[in-house]
Amino acid sequence: MLPDEWVEDRSRLLAGAAPDVVWDWNIETNHVWWSRNLEARLGYAVVEVCPTIEWWFERIHAADVARVRHVLTESLAGDEGSASAEYRFLRTDGTYATILGRLAIARREGKAVRAVGITERQRTEQTLRELEQRHRQILDAITDCVLVKGPHSKIVWANKAFRESYGMTNETLQGLIDAPFSEPDNTIQYIQDDAQVFDTGVTLDIPDEPMTRHDGHVLRVHTVKSAIFNDDGNV
Structure with missing residues (x-):
């Protein structure tokens, strides 16, 4: 069930303090709010981003986008309260970040009306960078x-x-x-x-x-x- 009132200011303040990218999608209006870490993690300034879910899909790797769309469509159409998918997302520098998207779905009378997602960069990337740095220190x-x-x-x-x-x-x-x-x-x-x-x-x-x-x-x-x-x- 969807609460009668969403404490959006407080929720978004907390989301802004999170280390990963948090987004809030009003499915009925197709408006998406992004946390400020979108720029820190992926390079996109929030004020320059189109606030729709399509903007996100347009930057998912071509080999992953159909699968991610299917996961999202099936989750919204069903009765699940959450969904997740791993995929590659285009950074502003032209490289791809491998990330794990987790989605919590809120419903009204069984219909999905809102979704809040957390997009985490895969920890393997950080681990690989740390290993590479360690190996270079040894070689030096x-x-x-x-x-x-x-x-x-x-x-x-x-x-x-x-x-x-x-x-x-x-x-x-x-x-x-x-x-x-x-x-x-x-x-x-x-x-x-x-x-x-x-x-x-x-x-x-x-x-x-x-x-x-x-x-x-x-x-x-x-x-x-x-x-x-x-x-x-x-x-």
Whole structure:
């Protein structure tokens, strides 16, 4: 049953203090109120958002939207008091957040007239970020140089030892194939070795190769190049 009066000001004040996005949907008028965390969590300023449920659906990932619509439609048409769905939602920066939407449904004479939802970013995202940060801290603590490269030999990330040898930050290294002060012949050999690992997925052990520091000093180093595979088994 729907209460005779909704204490909206108090409820929305509490919703605004919640860490996740809270939304209040008047199904009869199709008006949606969003908590201010919509901007903090997903990048959308509340004052610029169209206050309808369609605005939300338009930003759900194309592979998820039909399933989410079905869950919502079935829940509103039935007699359930709640519903939930996991899906990807478009942020303003063009990336997708994996979130879990939970919905409480209020009815009048059996008909759904109002719904209040809480949209939580999946905790796995935070856990993965924490693990990645921890791994990078470990790699920064070792004295050997560690370099991560993507397709076409472009640098993705380097540990502290490598950054200090090159005298460059991760921001300046990212996207480069090699530092401009490296010998061109050495860079060409690096690219050929990288391509071999990318093509075969087999670790390449190079007992001795040159590495030029930012001060011009040439080191002789033992290099091991190993492939990193994704869930599909591709490099």
